[in-house]
Amino acid sequence: MTQAFLRIEDRVLNAEDIAALLEKYNLLPQLAREAIIDRAIEEIAIAPDEIERTCESFWNQRQLLQPEVQKQWLWQQGITPEQLREKLLRELKILKFKKDTWSNHLSDYFLLRKSSLDGVVYSLVRTSNLNIAQELYFRIQTGESLFAEVARQYSLGPEAQTGGLVGPVELSRLDPALAEVLVSSEIGQLRPPLQFGEWSILLRLEERIPAQLNGIMEQKLLDELFESWLQERVTEVVQQHKLERHLVTQ
The missing domain is CATH 3.10.50.40 (Chitinase A; domain 3)
Incomplete structure (x- = not known):
């Protein structure tokens, strides 16, 4: 028996229905992107004090320093403090994943890209x-x-x-x-x-x-390498999904 996963108004969607809708509305690449990121960063540890500093910096940048003002902002955004914390934690993990994966390759990549970065x-x-x-x-x-x-x-x-x-x-x-x-x-x-x-x-x-390999440039190149890697993975997932659905319908 096929298990129901999601109810929308008077319609109950099972796994096959959801897969078809993701493909119909071209939502699969975005879903695959986030799932691939989650898998890549799931083992990355972030120190509690770093999370606290990031949260504090988040509020300082927006000049929202009073707890009541912060609560109002969260209410307007439709998120809870826990959801905001998880979002910031995820961003920290992604940043660490980029550095751990590609920092040792930045010099070579910079030289490869320098003519277009000037x-x-x-x-x-x-x-x-x-x-x-x-x-x-x-x-x-x-x-x-x-x-x-x-x-x-x-x-x-x-x-x-x-x-x-x-x-x-x-x-x-x-x-x-x-x-x-x-x-x-x-x-x-x-x-x-x-x-x-x-x-x-x-x-x-x-x-x-002339382009220089400074902090800003390093972050730019890390972002480029991450996006290139991620796009390759997303393309593989989407192509595999289409192949599997094609085989099922034969």
Whole structure:
């Protein structure tokens, strides 16, 4: 006899019903993600004093220092103090899992990723008219106009508000074609009009910012490695589930 697991209004769902709904509404990847994380961190121990410090920091960051204010906040969020504590404990375990698993590989991974982690500051003017872009290029190139003045007056993107200045931004966050142009540019070099989709753009590299393996970067790379590992595991679980359901229906 199939056991009922969940009742929703007048419908009783068994395990097969739940599995079908998870697949129908594409909820299986999220469920698999959380289950994989729970399995990975279940043996990780966190000292009680570290949990207490984390809870205290949580309230301090939100400037919610009075117990009554904290109770009100929890009520508004619809969670209990125990649920909040469990959430923070889980986050601590995940952080420790990341460090225990990948800290020894960060230097090599950083070198592998460094070219895309380097940052740039650049100036940009974008217009939908190539002829205008060419005219503006010659005005800047000959010193008739300043780049910032041209950007404020003619650029059609948000960079107009900053005189064309964009960044600092990691190269990996830019359009690959734009990043390639910046990598091959010299600082202060004004590039002739370039076509990017519907836009004709003027581009000038202002500054290169080499990536450094500091605390912020270490955490970023740990997060990347964790997400890559987790996505691989989730994909395996989802594919296995689909295969098993396919075999059952044959």
